[in-house]
Amino acid sequence: MKNEKKLFITKGGYWRIAIVALAVVLSVVSFLPNTPLFQKMPQWWQESMPDRGIVLGLDLQGGSHLVFEVKTERTVEIVTERIASSLSNTFEEKGIQAHVKVDGLFVIVSPDDMDIRKIMDIRTIIEDVYPTLSLSEISEDALKYRLTEREVREIGRKAVEQTVENIRDRIDLFGVTEPIIHKQAGNEVVVQLPGIKDFRRAVEIIGKTAHLEFKLVDDESPFVEELPPFIPLAEEAQFLEEIKDRIPKERIVLFQRDLDVGISTPFLLKEEALLTGGLLTEAKMSVDRMSIDPYHVSITFCNEGAKIFKKVTGQNVGERLAIVLDDNVRSAPVIREEIAGGRAQITGTFTMAEAIDLSIALRAGALPAPVEMIKNVTVGPTLGKDSIEAGKIASIIAMLLVIAFMITYYRLSGIIASVALTMNMTFLFGIMAALNATLTLPGIAGIVLVIGMAVDANVLMFERMREELRTGKNPKSSVKEGRLKALSAILDSHVTVIIAALILFLFSTGPVQGFALTLGVGVALNLFTTLVVTRTAFDILYHKRGVEKLSI
Numbered sequence: 001m002k003n004e005k006k007l008f009i010t011k012g013g014y015w016r017i018a019i020v021a022l023a024v025v026l027s028v029v030s031f032l033p034n035t036p037l038f039q040k041m042p043q044w045w046q047e048s049m050p051d052r053g054i055v056l057g058l059d060l061q062g063g064s065h066l067v068f069e070v071k072t073e074r075t076v077e078i079v080t081e082r083i084a085s086s087l088s089n090t091f092e093e094k095g096i097q098a099h100v101k102v103d104g105l106f107v108i109v110s111p112d113d114m115d116i117r118k119i120m121d122i123r124t125i126i127e128d129v130y131p132t133l134s135l136s137e138i139s140e141d142a143l144k145y146r147l148t149e150r151e152v153r154e155i156g157r158k159a160v161e162q163t164v165e166n167i168r169d170r171i172d173l174f175g176v177t178e179p180i181i182h183k184q185a186g187n188e189v190v191v192q193l194p195g196i197k198d199f200r201r202a203v204e205i206i207g208k209t210a211h212l213e214f215k216l217v218d219d220e221s222p223f224v225e226e227l228p229p230f231i232p233l234a235e236e237a238q239f240l241e242e243i244k245d246r247i248p249k250e251r252i253v254l255f256q257r258d259l260d261v262g263i264s265t266p267f268l269l270k271e272e273a274l275l276t277g278g279l280l281t282e283a284k285m286s287v288d289r290m291s292i293d294p295y296h297v298s299i300t301f302c303n304e305g306a307k308i309f310k311k312v313t314g315q316n317v318g319e320r321l322a323i324v325l326d327d328n329v330r331s332a333p334v335i336r337e338e339i340a341g342g343r344a345q346i347t348g349t350f351t352m353a354e355a356i357d358l359s360i361a362l363r364a365g366a367l368p369a370p371v372e373m374i375k376n377v378t379v380g381p382t383l384g385k386d387s388i389e390a391g392k393i394a395s396i397i398a399m400l401l402v403i404a405f406m407i408t409y410y411r412l413s414g415i416i417a418s419v420a421l422t423m424n425m426t427f428l429f430g431i432m433a434a435l436n437a438t439l440t441l442p443g444i445a446g447i448v449l450v451i452g453m454a455v456d457a458n459v460l461m462f463e464r465m466r467e468e469l470r471t472g473k474n475p476k477s478s479v480k481e482g483r484l485k486a487l488s489a490i491l492d493s494h495v496t497v498i499i500a501a502l503i504l505f506l507f508s509t510g511p512v513q514g515f516a517l518t519l520g521v522g523v524a525l526n527l528f529t530t531l532v533v534t535r536t537a538f539d540i541l542y543h544k545r546g547v548e549k550l551s552i
Helices: 002-010 012-034 035-039 043-048 071-091 115-131 149-174 200-209 222-226 233-243 303-315 352-364 380-432 441-454 456-470 475-507 511-544
Strands: 062-070 097-103 104-112 135-137 143-147 178-184 190-194 210-216 252-260 263-270 280-287 295-301 321-325 330-332 343-346 372-381
Touching: 012 035, 012 380, 012 511, 062 149, 062 200, 071 143, 071 149, 097 263, 104 115, 104 210, 115 143, 143 149, 143 222, 149 178, 149 352, 190 200, 190 456, 190 475, 200 352, 200 372, 210 263, 210 343, 233 252, 263 321, 280 321, 280 352, 295 303, 295 352, 321 343, 352 372, 380 441, 380 456, 380 511, 441 456, 441 511, 456 475, 456 511, 475 511
Parallel strands: 252 330
Antiparallel strands: 062 190, 062 372, 097 104, 104 143, 135 143, 178 190, 210 321, 252 263, 280 295, 295 343, 321 330
Protein backbone atom coordinates (compact mmCIF):
# COMPACT_ATOMS: atom_id res chain seq x y z
CA MET A 1 0.00 0.00 0.00
CA LYS A 2 2.86 2.38 0.79
CA ASN A 3 4.39 1.75 -2.62
CA GLU A 4 1.07 2.45 -4.27
CA LYS A 5 0.73 5.78 -2.43
CA LYS A 6 4.27 6.68 -3.44
CA LEU A 7 3.44 5.80 -7.03
CA PHE A 8 0.43 8.09 -6.90
CA ILE A 9 2.57 11.04 -5.73
CA THR A 10 5.39 10.51 -8.21
CA LYS A 11 2.95 10.36 -11.11
CA GLY A 12 1.92 13.95 -10.39
CA GLY A 13 -1.46 13.40 -8.78
CA TYR A 14 -1.15 16.37 -6.46
CA TRP A 15 -0.37 18.92 -9.12
CA ARG A 16 -3.21 17.60 -11.30
CA ILE A 17 -5.62 18.08 -8.37
CA ALA A 18 -4.24 21.58 -7.85
CA ILE A 19 -4.73 22.45 -11.55
CA VAL A 20 -8.31 21.17 -11.55
CA ALA A 21 -9.14 23.03 -8.32
CA LEU A 22 -7.63 26.26 -9.68
CA ALA A 23 -9.55 25.88 -12.95
CA VAL A 24 -12.82 25.40 -11.04
CA VAL A 25 -12.20 28.49 -8.89
CA LEU A 26 -11.33 30.66 -11.91
CA SER A 27 -14.37 29.42 -13.83
CA VAL A 28 -16.72 30.19 -10.95
CA VAL A 29 -15.20 33.66 -10.45
CA SER A 30 -15.51 34.45 -14.17
CA PHE A 31 -19.13 33.29 -14.30
CA LEU A 32 -20.25 35.15 -11.13
CA PRO A 33 -21.28 38.34 -13.04
CA ASN A 34 -24.00 36.27 -14.72
CA THR A 35 -25.54 35.32 -11.38
CA PRO A 36 -27.57 37.32 -8.82
CA LEU A 37 -24.85 36.51 -6.27
CA PHE A 38 -22.49 39.03 -7.91
CA GLN A 39 -24.58 41.98 -6.69
CA LYS A 40 -24.26 40.70 -3.13
CA MET A 41 -20.48 40.55 -3.25
CA PRO A 42 -18.41 43.22 -1.42
CA GLN A 43 -17.68 46.47 -3.28
CA TRP A 44 -13.98 45.69 -3.66
CA TRP A 45 -14.87 42.38 -5.30
CA GLN A 46 -17.23 44.00 -7.81
CA GLU A 47 -14.62 46.62 -8.69
CA SER A 48 -11.60 44.30 -9.03
CA MET A 49 -13.13 41.08 -10.35
CA PRO A 50 -14.60 40.49 -13.87
CA ASP A 51 -17.87 42.39 -14.16
CA ARG A 52 -19.35 41.37 -17.54
CA GLY A 53 -19.43 37.61 -17.93
CA ILE A 54 -21.27 36.02 -20.83
CA VAL A 55 -23.07 38.51 -23.07
CA LEU A 56 -26.45 37.50 -24.48
CA GLY A 57 -26.86 37.79 -28.23
CA LEU A 58 -29.61 39.56 -30.15
CA ASP A 59 -31.83 36.49 -30.25
CA LEU A 60 -31.69 36.12 -26.45
CA GLN A 61 -31.88 39.63 -25.01
CA GLY A 62 -33.71 41.41 -27.82
CA GLY A 63 -32.56 44.35 -29.91
CA SER A 64 -32.54 45.32 -33.56
CA HIS A 65 -31.55 43.55 -36.75
CA LEU A 66 -30.80 46.12 -39.48
CA VAL A 67 -29.77 45.74 -43.09
CA PHE A 68 -28.24 48.68 -44.97
CA GLU A 69 -27.55 48.98 -48.67
CA VAL A 70 -24.34 50.78 -49.61
CA LYS A 71 -24.87 53.11 -52.59
CA THR A 72 -21.59 52.27 -54.30
CA GLU A 73 -22.64 54.21 -57.43
CA ARG A 74 -22.01 57.43 -55.52
CA THR A 75 -18.51 56.26 -54.60
CA VAL A 76 -17.76 55.64 -58.27
CA GLU A 77 -19.05 59.14 -59.07
CA ILE A 78 -16.79 60.67 -56.41
CA VAL A 79 -13.75 58.82 -57.80
CA THR A 80 -14.69 59.98 -61.30
CA GLU A 81 -14.93 63.59 -60.10
CA ARG A 82 -11.50 63.38 -58.47
CA ILE A 83 -9.97 61.93 -61.64
CA ALA A 84 -11.50 64.73 -63.71
CA SER A 85 -10.12 67.38 -61.36
CA SER A 86 -6.66 65.76 -61.42
CA LEU A 87 -6.68 65.52 -65.23
CA SER A 88 -7.59 69.18 -65.50
CA ASN A 89 -4.57 70.11 -63.35
CA THR A 90 -2.31 67.76 -65.37
CA PHE A 91 -3.35 69.33 -68.67
CA GLU A 92 -2.77 72.80 -67.23
CA GLU A 93 0.73 71.83 -66.06
CA LYS A 94 1.61 70.43 -69.48
CA GLY A 95 0.20 73.45 -71.32
CA ILE A 96 -2.59 71.53 -73.04
CA GLN A 97 -5.76 73.50 -73.69
CA ALA A 98 -8.60 71.14 -72.86
CA HIS A 99 -11.73 71.40 -70.76
CA VAL A 100 -12.53 68.46 -68.47
CA LYS A 101 -15.98 67.85 -67.05
CA VAL A 102 -17.97 65.01 -65.52
CA ASP A 103 -21.23 63.68 -66.90
CA GLY A 104 -22.49 60.99 -64.54
CA LEU A 105 -19.88 58.24 -64.62
CA PHE A 106 -18.12 59.67 -67.69
CA VAL A 107 -15.10 61.97 -67.88
CA ILE A 108 -15.46 64.18 -70.93
CA VAL A 109 -12.32 65.89 -72.31
CA SER A 110 -12.96 68.68 -74.80
CA PRO A 111 -9.75 70.02 -76.48
CA ASP A 112 -9.76 73.53 -77.97
CA ASP A 113 -9.28 71.82 -81.34
CA MET A 114 -9.51 68.22 -82.51
CA ASP A 115 -6.09 68.06 -84.14
CA ILE A 116 -5.07 64.41 -84.48
CA ARG A 117 -1.67 64.97 -82.85
CA LYS A 118 -3.21 66.79 -79.92
CA ILE A 119 -5.78 64.05 -79.46
CA MET A 120 -3.00 61.45 -79.41
CA ASP A 121 -1.11 63.49 -76.78
CA ILE A 122 -4.23 63.71 -74.62
CA ARG A 123 -4.90 59.99 -74.95
CA THR A 124 -1.28 59.18 -74.04
CA ILE A 125 -1.46 61.34 -70.91
CA ILE A 126 -4.79 59.90 -69.79
CA GLU A 127 -3.82 56.29 -70.40
CA ASP A 128 -0.43 56.72 -68.69
CA VAL A 129 -1.74 58.53 -65.61
CA TYR A 130 -5.06 56.66 -65.29
CA PRO A 131 -4.86 53.19 -66.86
CA THR A 132 -8.18 52.37 -65.17
CA LEU A 133 -9.97 54.72 -67.60
CA SER A 134 -11.17 53.26 -70.90
CA LEU A 135 -12.10 55.26 -73.98
CA SER A 136 -15.83 54.93 -74.62
CA GLU A 137 -16.38 57.33 -77.50
CA ILE A 138 -14.70 59.98 -79.66
CA SER A 139 -17.13 62.59 -80.92
CA GLU A 140 -16.57 65.65 -83.10
CA ASP A 141 -15.45 67.81 -80.20
CA ALA A 142 -14.69 65.57 -77.21
CA LEU A 143 -13.28 62.32 -75.88
CA LYS A 144 -15.47 60.38 -73.48
CA TYR A 145 -13.81 58.11 -70.89
CA ARG A 146 -15.19 55.81 -68.24
CA LEU A 147 -13.72 53.63 -65.52
CA THR A 148 -13.31 49.99 -66.51
CA GLU A 149 -15.89 47.52 -65.22
CA ARG A 150 -13.18 45.79 -63.19
CA GLU A 151 -12.25 49.07 -61.50
CA VAL A 152 -15.90 49.88 -60.80
CA ARG A 153 -16.34 46.52 -59.08
CA GLU A 154 -13.16 47.04 -57.06
CA ILE A 155 -14.24 50.52 -55.96
CA GLY A 156 -17.62 49.10 -54.90
CA ARG A 157 -16.02 46.23 -52.98
CA LYS A 158 -13.67 48.56 -51.11
CA ALA A 159 -16.53 50.96 -50.36
CA VAL A 160 -18.58 48.19 -48.74
CA GLU A 161 -15.60 46.95 -46.70
CA GLN A 162 -14.77 50.48 -45.54
CA THR A 163 -18.42 51.08 -44.67
CA VAL A 164 -18.43 47.97 -42.46
CA GLU A 165 -15.33 49.18 -40.60
CA ASN A 166 -16.66 52.73 -40.17
CA ILE A 167 -20.03 51.51 -38.91
CA ARG A 168 -18.24 49.20 -36.46
CA ASP A 169 -16.17 52.14 -35.18
CA ARG A 170 -19.28 54.28 -34.77
CA ILE A 171 -21.21 51.59 -32.91
CA ASP A 172 -18.22 50.98 -30.62
CA LEU A 173 -18.05 54.69 -29.81
CA PHE A 174 -21.83 54.74 -29.26
CA GLY A 175 -21.37 52.04 -26.62
CA VAL A 176 -23.42 49.08 -27.86
CA THR A 177 -22.22 45.84 -26.23
CA GLU A 178 -21.18 43.03 -28.58
CA PRO A 179 -22.70 44.28 -31.85
CA ILE A 180 -22.60 41.98 -34.87
CA ILE A 181 -21.64 43.81 -38.08
CA HIS A 182 -20.80 42.06 -41.32
CA LYS A 183 -21.18 42.20 -45.08
CA GLN A 184 -23.63 39.96 -46.88
CA ALA A 185 -24.46 39.29 -50.54
CA GLY A 186 -24.12 42.27 -52.86
CA ASN A 187 -23.71 45.72 -51.32
CA GLU A 188 -25.56 45.00 -48.08
CA VAL A 189 -24.30 45.41 -44.52
CA VAL A 190 -26.00 43.62 -41.61
CA VAL A 191 -25.97 45.32 -38.21
CA GLN A 192 -27.28 43.56 -35.11
CA LEU A 193 -27.58 45.66 -31.95
CA PRO A 194 -28.35 43.51 -28.87
CA GLY A 195 -30.12 45.28 -26.03
CA ILE A 196 -30.20 48.65 -27.81
CA LYS A 197 -32.27 51.21 -25.93
CA ASP A 198 -32.07 54.33 -28.16
CA PHE A 199 -32.78 52.72 -31.52
CA ARG A 200 -33.52 55.87 -33.52
CA ARG A 201 -30.34 57.58 -32.41
CA ALA A 202 -28.24 54.52 -33.23
CA VAL A 203 -29.71 54.38 -36.76
CA GLU A 204 -28.97 58.06 -37.30
CA ILE A 205 -25.34 57.56 -36.25
CA ILE A 206 -24.95 54.56 -38.55
CA GLY A 207 -26.53 56.27 -41.55
CA LYS A 208 -24.83 59.64 -41.20
CA THR A 209 -22.34 59.91 -44.08
CA ALA A 210 -20.35 62.57 -42.16
CA HIS A 211 -18.51 63.84 -45.26
CA LEU A 212 -16.91 67.06 -44.02
CA GLU A 213 -15.51 69.65 -46.43
CA PHE A 214 -14.28 73.24 -46.21
CA LYS A 215 -15.12 75.37 -49.26
CA LEU A 216 -14.82 79.08 -49.99
CA VAL A 217 -18.00 81.11 -50.50
CA ASP A 218 -18.05 83.09 -53.77
CA ASP A 219 -19.57 86.46 -52.87
CA GLU A 220 -18.05 88.28 -55.87
CA SER A 221 -19.84 86.54 -58.72
CA PRO A 222 -22.73 88.49 -60.32
CA PHE A 223 -24.72 85.26 -60.09
CA VAL A 224 -25.02 85.78 -56.33
CA GLU A 225 -27.66 88.43 -57.01
CA GLU A 226 -29.91 85.73 -58.46
CA LEU A 227 -29.90 83.82 -55.18
CA PRO A 228 -32.77 84.66 -52.82
CA PRO A 229 -32.08 85.08 -49.09
CA PHE A 230 -34.04 81.90 -48.43
CA ILE A 231 -36.48 79.42 -50.01
CA PRO A 232 -38.82 76.77 -48.56
CA LEU A 233 -37.13 73.44 -47.92
CA ALA A 234 -39.56 71.65 -50.21
CA GLU A 235 -38.58 73.82 -53.19
CA GLU A 236 -34.83 73.14 -53.15
CA ALA A 237 -34.87 70.62 -56.01
CA GLN A 238 -37.09 72.80 -58.20
CA PHE A 239 -34.89 75.85 -57.55
CA LEU A 240 -31.69 73.95 -58.49
CA GLU A 241 -33.34 72.70 -61.68
CA GLU A 242 -34.22 76.28 -62.67
CA ILE A 243 -30.71 77.70 -62.14
CA LYS A 244 -28.45 74.75 -63.06
CA ASP A 245 -27.63 76.13 -66.53
CA ARG A 246 -26.72 79.57 -65.15
CA ILE A 247 -24.39 78.45 -62.33
CA PRO A 248 -20.86 79.67 -63.15
CA LYS A 249 -18.14 77.22 -64.09
CA GLU A 250 -16.42 75.46 -61.13
CA ARG A 251 -19.11 76.69 -58.77
CA ILE A 252 -21.89 74.83 -56.94
CA VAL A 253 -24.99 75.87 -55.02
CA LEU A 254 -25.55 74.30 -51.60
CA PHE A 255 -28.01 75.14 -48.83
CA GLN A 256 -27.90 75.93 -45.16
CA ARG A 257 -31.05 74.30 -43.82
CA ASP A 258 -33.11 75.36 -40.83
CA LEU A 259 -35.34 72.36 -40.20
CA ASP A 260 -37.24 74.02 -37.36
CA VAL A 261 -38.41 76.93 -39.52
CA GLY A 262 -38.51 74.94 -42.77
CA ILE A 263 -36.36 77.21 -44.91
CA SER A 264 -33.05 76.95 -46.78
CA THR A 265 -30.46 79.62 -47.47
CA PRO A 266 -28.60 79.09 -50.78
CA PHE A 267 -24.82 79.64 -51.02
CA LEU A 268 -22.64 79.89 -54.13
CA LEU A 269 -19.48 77.96 -53.31
CA LYS A 270 -16.26 77.26 -55.11
CA GLU A 271 -16.43 73.61 -56.14
CA GLU A 272 -12.94 72.66 -54.92
CA ALA A 273 -12.76 71.41 -51.34
CA LEU A 274 -9.76 73.06 -49.66
CA LEU A 275 -9.81 70.64 -46.73
CA THR A 276 -11.75 67.49 -45.80
CA GLY A 277 -12.61 65.56 -42.65
CA GLY A 278 -10.17 62.83 -43.62
CA LEU A 279 -7.42 64.84 -41.91
CA LEU A 280 -9.19 65.03 -38.53
CA THR A 281 -7.59 63.56 -35.41
CA GLU A 282 -10.24 64.61 -32.87
CA ALA A 283 -13.86 65.70 -32.77
CA LYS A 284 -15.82 66.32 -29.58
CA MET A 285 -18.93 68.06 -28.35
CA SER A 286 -18.24 71.40 -26.66
CA VAL A 287 -20.47 73.89 -24.84
CA ASP A 288 -20.44 77.69 -24.97
CA ARG A 289 -22.99 78.92 -22.42
CA MET A 290 -22.62 82.51 -23.67
CA SER A 291 -23.85 81.61 -27.17
CA ILE A 292 -27.44 81.43 -28.41
CA ASP A 293 -26.66 77.95 -29.74
CA PRO A 294 -24.40 76.62 -26.97
CA TYR A 295 -23.62 73.17 -28.39
CA HIS A 296 -21.04 72.79 -31.12
CA VAL A 297 -18.38 70.34 -32.30
CA SER A 298 -14.72 71.16 -31.75
CA ILE A 299 -12.40 69.56 -34.30
CA THR A 300 -8.64 69.14 -34.44
CA PHE A 301 -6.63 68.38 -37.58
CA CYS A 302 -3.49 66.27 -37.91
CA ASN A 303 -0.18 68.01 -38.65
CA GLU A 304 -0.76 67.96 -42.39
CA GLY A 305 -4.33 69.19 -41.97
CA ALA A 306 -3.21 71.95 -39.59
CA LYS A 307 -0.70 73.22 -42.18
CA ILE A 308 -3.35 73.23 -44.92
CA PHE A 309 -5.86 74.96 -42.62
CA LYS A 310 -3.29 77.62 -41.70
CA LYS A 311 -2.48 78.20 -45.37
CA VAL A 312 -6.15 78.35 -46.40
CA THR A 313 -7.11 80.84 -43.69
CA GLY A 314 -3.95 82.91 -44.23
CA GLN A 315 -4.53 83.29 -47.96
CA ASN A 316 -8.25 84.07 -47.69
CA VAL A 317 -8.56 86.62 -44.88
CA GLY A 318 -11.81 88.55 -45.26
CA GLU A 319 -13.56 85.78 -47.21
CA ARG A 320 -16.17 83.37 -45.94
CA LEU A 321 -15.22 79.71 -45.43
CA ALA A 322 -18.18 77.35 -45.58
CA ILE A 323 -18.16 74.26 -43.38
CA VAL A 324 -20.05 71.69 -45.46
CA LEU A 325 -21.29 68.45 -43.90
CA ASP A 326 -22.96 65.94 -46.19
CA ASP A 327 -23.61 68.68 -48.80
CA ASN A 328 -25.29 70.82 -46.16
CA VAL A 329 -23.72 74.16 -45.21
CA ARG A 330 -23.51 74.12 -41.42
CA SER A 331 -21.98 77.58 -41.14
CA ALA A 332 -20.00 80.07 -43.24
CA PRO A 333 -17.97 82.32 -40.95
CA VAL A 334 -15.73 85.14 -42.19
CA ILE A 335 -11.99 84.41 -41.89
CA ARG A 336 -10.71 87.22 -39.65
CA GLU A 337 -7.10 86.09 -39.48
CA GLU A 338 -4.76 83.22 -40.16
CA ILE A 339 -5.63 80.31 -37.88
CA ALA A 340 -2.73 78.19 -36.66
CA GLY A 341 -2.89 75.11 -34.47
CA GLY A 342 -5.32 73.13 -36.61
CA ARG A 343 -8.44 73.74 -34.47
CA ALA A 344 -11.90 74.80 -35.61
CA GLN A 345 -15.56 74.62 -34.61
CA ILE A 346 -18.65 73.36 -36.38
CA THR A 347 -21.52 75.48 -35.14
CA GLY A 348 -25.23 75.43 -35.84
CA THR A 349 -28.53 74.72 -34.13
CA PHE A 350 -27.32 71.51 -32.48
CA THR A 351 -28.91 69.80 -29.53
CA MET A 352 -26.50 68.12 -27.12
CA ALA A 353 -27.30 64.66 -28.56
CA GLU A 354 -26.82 65.89 -32.15
CA ALA A 355 -23.45 67.42 -31.31
CA ILE A 356 -22.31 64.21 -29.58
CA ASP A 357 -23.52 62.04 -32.47
CA LEU A 358 -21.81 64.23 -35.06
CA SER A 359 -18.55 64.07 -33.12
CA ILE A 360 -18.86 60.25 -33.02
CA ALA A 361 -19.43 60.08 -36.79
CA LEU A 362 -16.49 62.41 -37.51
CA ARG A 363 -14.12 60.51 -35.21
CA ALA A 364 -15.05 57.19 -36.79
CA GLY A 365 -14.57 58.62 -40.28
CA ALA A 366 -16.87 59.50 -43.15
CA LEU A 367 -18.69 56.70 -44.89
CA PRO A 368 -17.26 56.21 -48.39
CA ALA A 369 -20.79 56.03 -49.79
CA PRO A 370 -24.33 56.83 -48.65
CA VAL A 371 -26.24 53.99 -47.00
CA GLU A 372 -29.96 53.25 -47.04
CA MET A 373 -31.74 51.11 -44.45
CA ILE A 374 -33.68 48.42 -46.32
CA LYS A 375 -34.64 46.16 -43.41
CA ASN A 376 -35.40 46.68 -39.75
CA VAL A 377 -36.50 43.79 -37.55
CA THR A 378 -36.99 44.33 -33.83
CA VAL A 379 -36.53 41.32 -31.55
CA GLY A 380 -38.46 41.64 -28.31
CA PRO A 381 -36.97 40.68 -24.94
CA THR A 382 -39.86 38.26 -24.28
CA LEU A 383 -38.65 36.07 -27.13
CA GLY A 384 -35.17 36.17 -25.67
CA LYS A 385 -36.42 35.12 -22.21
CA ASP A 386 -38.40 32.22 -23.67
CA SER A 387 -35.37 31.14 -25.69
CA ILE A 388 -33.10 31.21 -22.66
CA GLU A 389 -35.53 29.12 -20.62
CA ALA A 390 -35.95 26.64 -23.45
CA GLY A 391 -32.17 26.42 -23.83
CA LYS A 392 -31.73 25.84 -20.11
CA ILE A 393 -34.33 23.08 -20.05
CA ALA A 394 -32.83 21.40 -23.13
CA SER A 395 -29.31 21.54 -21.66
CA ILE A 396 -30.40 20.21 -18.26
CA ILE A 397 -32.46 17.37 -19.77
CA ALA A 398 -29.60 16.41 -22.10
CA MET A 399 -27.12 16.44 -19.24
CA LEU A 400 -29.34 14.39 -16.92
CA LEU A 401 -30.05 11.78 -19.60
CA VAL A 402 -26.35 11.43 -20.41
CA ILE A 403 -25.46 11.12 -16.71
CA ALA A 404 -28.23 8.57 -16.12
CA PHE A 405 -27.04 6.46 -19.04
CA MET A 406 -23.39 6.60 -17.99
CA ILE A 407 -24.11 5.63 -14.38
CA THR A 408 -26.49 2.84 -15.41
CA TYR A 409 -24.16 1.36 -17.99
CA TYR A 410 -20.73 2.00 -16.42
CA ARG A 411 -21.60 2.19 -12.68
CA LEU A 412 -18.77 3.78 -10.64
CA SER A 413 -16.81 4.63 -13.78
CA GLY A 414 -19.99 6.30 -15.07
CA ILE A 415 -20.05 8.47 -11.95
CA ILE A 416 -16.46 9.54 -12.71
CA ALA A 417 -17.46 10.37 -16.28
CA SER A 418 -20.43 12.39 -14.97
CA VAL A 419 -18.14 14.37 -12.65
CA ALA A 420 -15.89 15.04 -15.65
CA LEU A 421 -18.93 16.18 -17.66
CA THR A 422 -19.95 18.58 -14.86
CA MET A 423 -16.40 19.91 -14.76
CA ASN A 424 -16.48 20.33 -18.53
CA MET A 425 -19.61 22.48 -18.39
CA THR A 426 -18.16 24.51 -15.50
CA PHE A 427 -14.97 25.22 -17.44
CA LEU A 428 -16.90 26.00 -20.64
CA PHE A 429 -19.11 28.63 -19.02
CA GLY A 430 -16.12 30.00 -17.12
CA ILE A 431 -14.04 30.47 -20.28
CA MET A 432 -16.97 32.02 -22.18
CA ALA A 433 -17.53 34.43 -19.30
CA ALA A 434 -13.82 35.30 -19.12
CA LEU A 435 -13.80 36.03 -22.87
CA ASN A 436 -17.08 37.99 -22.62
CA ALA A 437 -18.35 35.69 -25.36
CA THR A 438 -21.75 36.28 -26.91
CA LEU A 439 -24.24 33.48 -26.26
CA THR A 440 -26.81 32.94 -29.01
CA LEU A 441 -29.43 30.29 -29.73
CA PRO A 442 -27.03 28.38 -32.02
CA GLY A 443 -24.50 28.68 -29.20
CA ILE A 444 -26.93 26.94 -26.84
CA ALA A 445 -27.34 24.24 -29.50
CA GLY A 446 -23.56 23.88 -29.50
CA ILE A 447 -23.57 23.41 -25.73
CA VAL A 448 -26.19 20.66 -25.99
CA LEU A 449 -24.08 18.96 -28.65
CA VAL A 450 -20.96 19.26 -26.48
CA ILE A 451 -22.80 17.50 -23.63
CA GLY A 452 -23.36 14.53 -25.91
CA MET A 453 -19.78 14.55 -27.17
CA ALA A 454 -18.26 15.17 -23.74
CA VAL A 455 -18.69 11.53 -22.68
CA ASP A 456 -17.53 10.11 -26.01
CA ALA A 457 -13.90 10.01 -24.91
CA ASN A 458 -14.85 8.29 -21.66
CA VAL A 459 -16.90 5.69 -23.56
CA LEU A 460 -13.90 4.89 -25.78
CA MET A 461 -11.66 4.64 -22.74
CA PHE A 462 -14.09 2.52 -20.71
CA GLU A 463 -14.63 0.03 -23.54
CA ARG A 464 -10.87 -0.36 -23.87
CA MET A 465 -10.63 -0.99 -20.13
CA ARG A 466 -13.33 -3.68 -20.41
CA GLU A 467 -11.35 -5.37 -23.16
CA GLU A 468 -8.27 -5.41 -20.94
CA LEU A 469 -10.28 -6.89 -18.07
CA ARG A 470 -11.51 -9.70 -20.36
CA THR A 471 -7.90 -10.67 -21.01
CA GLY A 472 -7.47 -11.30 -17.26
CA LYS A 473 -5.51 -8.21 -16.30
CA ASN A 474 -5.98 -6.63 -12.87
CA PRO A 475 -7.89 -3.31 -12.48
CA LYS A 476 -4.72 -1.24 -12.17
CA SER A 477 -3.26 -2.57 -15.43
CA SER A 478 -6.63 -2.44 -17.18
CA VAL A 479 -7.05 1.23 -16.32
CA LYS A 480 -3.54 2.07 -17.51
CA GLU A 481 -3.59 0.04 -20.72
CA GLY A 482 -7.17 0.99 -21.60
CA ARG A 483 -6.37 4.67 -21.24
CA LEU A 484 -3.21 4.43 -23.38
CA LYS A 485 -4.84 2.40 -26.16
CA ALA A 486 -7.85 4.72 -26.36
CA LEU A 487 -5.70 7.86 -26.40
CA SER A 488 -5.01 7.92 -30.16
CA ALA A 489 -8.69 7.50 -31.08
CA ILE A 490 -9.69 10.17 -28.54
CA LEU A 491 -7.14 12.65 -29.91
CA ASP A 492 -8.10 11.96 -33.54
CA SER A 493 -11.83 12.44 -32.99
CA HIS A 494 -11.46 15.55 -30.86
CA VAL A 495 -8.81 17.28 -32.97
CA THR A 496 -10.86 16.86 -36.16
CA VAL A 497 -13.92 18.42 -34.49
CA ILE A 498 -11.79 21.27 -33.11
CA ILE A 499 -10.35 21.96 -36.58
CA ALA A 500 -13.82 21.96 -38.12
CA ALA A 501 -15.11 24.32 -35.39
CA LEU A 502 -12.10 26.63 -35.88
CA ILE A 503 -12.68 26.86 -39.65
CA LEU A 504 -16.37 27.46 -39.06
CA PHE A 505 -15.57 30.23 -36.57
CA LEU A 506 -13.04 31.97 -38.84
CA PHE A 507 -15.08 31.88 -42.04
CA SER A 508 -18.60 32.41 -40.74
CA THR A 509 -20.38 35.35 -39.17
CA GLY A 510 -23.02 36.09 -36.58
CA PRO A 511 -24.80 33.29 -34.71
CA VAL A 512 -22.89 30.57 -36.58
CA GLN A 513 -19.74 31.79 -34.87
CA GLY A 514 -21.47 31.30 -31.52
CA PHE A 515 -22.17 27.67 -32.40
CA ALA A 516 -18.56 27.14 -33.53
CA LEU A 517 -17.19 28.78 -30.38
CA THR A 518 -19.15 26.67 -27.89
CA LEU A 519 -18.52 23.48 -29.88
CA GLY A 520 -14.79 24.06 -30.31
CA VAL A 521 -14.09 25.22 -26.76
CA GLY A 522 -16.32 22.50 -25.29
CA VAL A 523 -14.59 19.69 -27.21
CA ALA A 524 -11.14 21.08 -26.34
CA LEU A 525 -12.12 21.17 -22.67
CA ASN A 526 -13.32 17.60 -22.95
CA LEU A 527 -9.77 16.58 -23.80
CA PHE A 528 -8.63 18.30 -20.62
CA THR A 529 -11.26 16.66 -18.42
CA THR A 530 -10.59 13.24 -19.96
CA LEU A 531 -6.81 13.40 -19.70
CA VAL A 532 -6.66 15.17 -16.34
CA VAL A 533 -9.92 14.94 -14.35
CA THR A 534 -10.87 11.37 -15.26
CA ARG A 535 -7.30 10.14 -14.94
CA THR A 536 -6.91 11.78 -11.53
CA ALA A 537 -10.13 10.15 -10.28
CA PHE A 538 -8.97 6.70 -11.39
CA ASP A 539 -5.55 7.28 -9.83
CA ILE A 540 -7.15 8.13 -6.51
CA LEU A 541 -9.39 5.04 -6.61
CA TYR A 542 -6.99 2.44 -7.88
CA HIS A 543 -3.65 3.67 -6.57
CA LYS A 544 -4.26 5.44 -3.30
CA ARG A 545 -7.28 3.51 -2.01
CA GLY A 546 -6.22 0.20 -3.49
CA VAL A 547 -9.60 -0.80 -4.94
CA GLU A 548 -9.22 -4.33 -6.27
CA LYS A 549 -12.33 -4.53 -8.45
CA LEU A 550 -12.96 -2.22 -11.40
CA SER A 551 -16.58 -1.02 -11.44
CA ILE A 552 -17.21 -0.55 -15.12
